[in-house]
Amino acid sequence: MDQNLSQYKIFYEVAKAGNISKAAKELYISQPAISKAISKLEDSLGLSLFTRSSRGVQLTAEGEVLFEHTKEAFDALERGELELKRIQEFDIGHLRIGVSNTLCKYILLPYLKTFIDQYPHMRITIESQSTAQTLSRLEQQKIDLGLVAEPSVRRDLSFIPVMDIQDIFVTTPSYLENLYLREGRDTDIFETGNIMLLDSSNMTRHHVDEYMAQNHILPRQILEVTTMDLLIEFAKIGLGVACVIKELIQKELDNHTLIEVPLDIPIHRRTIGFAYHPSNQTTALKTFLEFLY
Structure with missing residues (x-):
């Protein structure tokens, strides 16, 4: 895509409004700037996107095709913004945890119960698997957190000790x-x-x-x-x-x-704790780490 995203935004708003002056008010930019952006977009695509008249503008057949795609794109962006807003308002996030059956039952569950009480809207996925698999998926950043015995080689993972076991x-x-x-x-x-x-x-x-x-x-x-x-x-x-x-x-x-x-x-003795990749900056992980401390 060679065109600037702002040109598509202008095209989209003009197509919705059917009028350049209305789109200018919506976008808080001048009518000449809108006309110039539309002309640049048409030149780069080699197609006419609108027919102009005294009553406003109307999409050409090619413009209709482009409008459908830009509508899908901007609708998707709007849904994404709403989802982020919802996450901020309700502490919603997705926390992916890898853990063995034993550690899940005896150690993780009490932590999760208290955490869910505080963050009831958080989405949590538990991957029940071996410690080796958990460490591998942490390295690949396919999960956010692992409850494991402290590895002898850290593999660039951060580790928060929870308890010693014998x-x-x-x-x-x-x-x-x-x-x-x-x-x-x-x-x-x-x-x-x-x-x-x-x-x-x-x-x-x-x-x-x-x-x-x-x-x-x-x-x-x-x-x-x-x-x-x-x-x-x-x-x-x-x-x-x-x-x-x-x-x-x-x-x-x-x-x-x-x-x-x-x-x-x-x-x-061995030390059990939570391991995570330090470059992981997801809101869900940050929230859980703050909860631990």
Whole structure:
């Protein structure tokens, strides 16, 4: 499009008014300036857009075609302006969040409840996915925010810590007692027990695998599970020894439904927080970050 947008605006207003003087009043510019802009537009297009008479102007067939397109364009711009005004008036925006099922259920939901109470008109999309996918989509700026364990490599992302978590191994008292009866109390639980872990694609699993490798722990029998909730439930029915997040099962530990398996060296703690791309300047993200602080 070689023409200045203002020329199309002038053409549009003249076509609507059917009169140059009326369009001049609408646009707050002189009639000669309007006539000049229309002539320039016609010259650049190589077409006559209006027929002139003492009663005003009338669109030519070609002018009618152009008017329909400019009407769609300016109507779309007007709708956009109204939408922005509505966003400002009602705190409406679109916040896209990436999070794993576990972190969504146990950590994100309480934050969202309070946030929605304060900003009830905010549109929120939750992408339930692995931490690796969330980090990738943050880098590509396809989502605004991710609730993740603090990555070892920041990848140019900003990170706001929320809480520390501790990975531990737990089981039921009865499972542990039966294991001792069968294998002896000096048994190595990791060699003789049924060790339940998240599947190998999970970032938590990578963290635990790294710990076990560093401490020369080699489980002989591993049951892989897709979600933390399933791990907890399998542990509670006495299916084996599960590696879970301590903060998620504090109730079970307190009432002795589950007991913690002692480790010579504890698994080092992780930090959970909100990650975002610092170049993201959307109103929705700014609003949520202000809410966090």
